[in-house]
Amino acid sequence: MKTKKFMIIFIIFIFSFITISSKDAVELVKGKNYVELNISQPFYIKTLVKLNPSIEVASYKVGNETIGYVNVFDGVGKNFIVDSREYEIIVGKNITLVLPY
Amino acid sequence: MKFLILVFLLLLIVPTVSAAHYIVGIVNDARDGMGANGHTVVLWNPIAGEDDNLTDIIGPSGNSGADNIYMIDCELLNITCNIGDEMRIEVMDNGDSYITNYTNVTVTGAGYDVAENLTLNSPPNITLITVDDSITVPAGEIDLVTAATRTVTCEAIIEELDGQSLKNISAEFFHSSSSYGSLDDNNDHYTNYTCYVDGSYGGPDESQIFCEFEVEYYANPGQWECILKAEDNFSVPGNGSALTIVNTLLSIGLVSSLDFGIVNATSVSSEVELNVTNYGNVMVNLSLSGYAVSEQDNLSMNCSLGRGKNISIGFEKYNLTASNPGSLSLSESETKYSNLTGSPDIKEFNLDYRTNDAQNYAINETYWRVYVPLGVAGDCSGSILFGASQAAGD
Numbered sequence: 001m002k003t004k005k006f007m008i009i010f011i012i013f014i015f016s017f018i019t020i021s022s023k024d025a026v027e028l029v030k031g032k033n034y035v036e037l038n039i040s041q042p043f044y045i046k047t048l049v050k051l052n053p054s055i056e057v058a059s060y061k062v063g064n065e066t067i068g069y070v071n072v073f074d075g076v077g078k079n080f081i082v083d084s085r086e087y088e089i090i091v092g093k094n095i096t097l098v099l100p101y
Numbered sequence: 102m103k104f105l106i107l108v109f110l111l112l113l114i115v116p117t118v119s120a121a122h123y124i125v126g127i128v129n130d131a132r133d134g135m136g137a138n139g140h141t142v143v144l145w146n147p148i149a150g151e152d153d154n155l156t157d158i159i160g161p162s163g164n165s166g167a168d169n170i171y172m173i174d175c176e177l178l179n180i181t182c183n184i185g186d187e188m189r190i191e192v193m194d195n196g197d198s199y200i201t202n203y204t205n206v207t208v209t210g211a212g213y214d215v216a217e218n219l220t221l222n223s224p225p226n227i228t229l230i231t232v233d234d235s236i237t238v239p240a241g242e243i244d245l246v247t248a249a250t251r252t253v254t255c256e257a258i259i260e261e262l263d264g265q266s267l268k269n270i271s272a273e274f275f276h277s278s279s280s281y282g283s284l285d286d287n288n289d290h291y292t293n294y295t296c297y298v299d300g301s302y303g304g305p306d307e308s309q310i311f312c313e314f315e316v317e318y319y320a321n322p323g324q325w326e327c328i329l330k331a332e333d334n335f336s337v338p339g340n341g342s343a344l345t346i347v348n349t350l351l352s353i354g355l356v357s358s359l360d361f362g363i364v365n366a367t368s369v370s371s372e373v374e375l376n377v378t379n380y381g382n383v384m385v386n387l388s389l390s391g392y393a394v395s396e397q398d399n400l401s402m403n404c405s406l407g408r409g410k411n412i413s414i415g416f417e418k419y420n421l422t423a424s425n426p427g428s429l430s431l432s433e434s435e436t437k438y439s440n441l442t443g444s445p446d447i448k449e450f451n452l453d454y455r456t457n458d459a460q461n462y463a464i465n466e467t468y469w470r471v472y473v474p475l476g477v478a479g480d481c482s483g484s485i486l487f488g489a490s491q492a493a494g495d
Binding site: 057090 | 125
């Protein structure tokens with residue numbers, strides 16, 4: 001019984017890591033979101049932020065380095081290309097992520 | 102079951118590890134026009150200490166990629182930042198003295214935190230500096246005063262564009278054989294830590310500084326430099342320098358009279374010692390001549406009694422190097438002394454100038470005698486003309 005309960009929690013947790021294809025709708029909750037994007041046509045993060053002004057920060061890790069883009073002062077940081085990988089996206093309010101296509 | 106718990110925990114940890122929390126801020130250019138771009142911002146948690154810090158280059162070559170902006174992920178600190186932590190940020194000195202005060206920013210639960218704007222500090226700027234004495238013509242030359250001091254003033258106009266008060270104002274005045282930071286020595290180096298600041302001069306950001314030096318008569322001749330420094334509240338110095346020439350001073354000092362005492366006719370007087378002091382700043386030889394009543398009269402003395410009343414110039418004798426005490430006949434004296442002449446005669450004396458601040462050793466003795474010929478009596482008097490010369494002597 002205990003194992004079954006844990007399995008349910010585990011499955012719910014796994015689904016909290018959102019893996020999407022470009023056609024899926026992505027719901028982001030206010031605060032930090034870890035999003036696994038599956039992108040067929042890459043685009044710049046600046047483009048994504050323009051479409052989703054509630055994005056405060058988007059970043060990903062390469063080794064020990066964090067590549068990030070902050071939506072302040074008209075956008076600072078690296079205007080990196082968004083392709084298929086896991087990102088940390090911080091939003092100021094709950095949104096459905098709008099993709100460029 | 103245990104395996105599932107492990108996987109669950111791992112999944113719980115992985116997103117935390119990849120988290121980022123950016124501290125972003127603007128650094129304004131310095132008021133003197135120095136751009137903030139390219140300077141380095143350092144961030145640390147004062148509680149953890151400065152050793153655990155992160156840096157970023159301001160501007161396009163840094164993390165932000167944008168002019169005048171820095172961007173640091175404080176979660177990359179060894180002791181990672183947490184909500185409520187107070188981070189400290191400042192621009193560090195890259196070697197060009199442009200820094201900022203620090204600012205604090207508290208880490209919040211937001212996506213990022215923006216620190217208060219910083220402004221690059223402008224070091225004090227010396228816009229004009231001169232060094233001279235009170236004799237304005239010719240300008241840029243220092244004329245020393247015999248056996249005394251000459252006031253030399255190093256004067257500067259300083260701009261402090263950040264409106265800070267100036268501190269640790271000092272100036273050094275030194276000969277080309279010395280250097281900034283050397284120990285004071287009246288021959289070649291002077292320091293003033295008590296310069297006068299006139300804050301009412303010019304605009305609100307300007308001050309006029311006066312640093313005076315009492316330069317001794319034996320200061321080395323040649324090129325001298327004044328370097329004036331002033332610091333702002335960040336202890337960032339501004340400095341300026343000016344050159345001048347200290348002129349040669351040829352000067353000697355002697356007692357005003359020489360008394361041979363009572364000398365019988367046809368006798369040579371006892372030897373009288375006369376000290377010559379160098380009161381200038383170069384080695385000197387002596388120019389010697391004498392007269393009784395008027396220059397070029399070829400007499401050494403004129404007397405009140407007797408048939409002739411005059412003593413020939415050659416009967417007054419000197420030795421510039423050695424003393425010959427005791428009684429001497431005229432012929433003996435002529436072998437050991439030189440005859441004074443009516444025209445100036447330059448004699449090698451090689452009296453160097455003073456180099457000891459505590460005591461003046463730039464003194465040499467000269468030795469004198471006079472022969473009184475027959476037919477001369479009463480009180481006799483005459484003049485010996487001493488001159489200081491750089492010309493070679495015989």
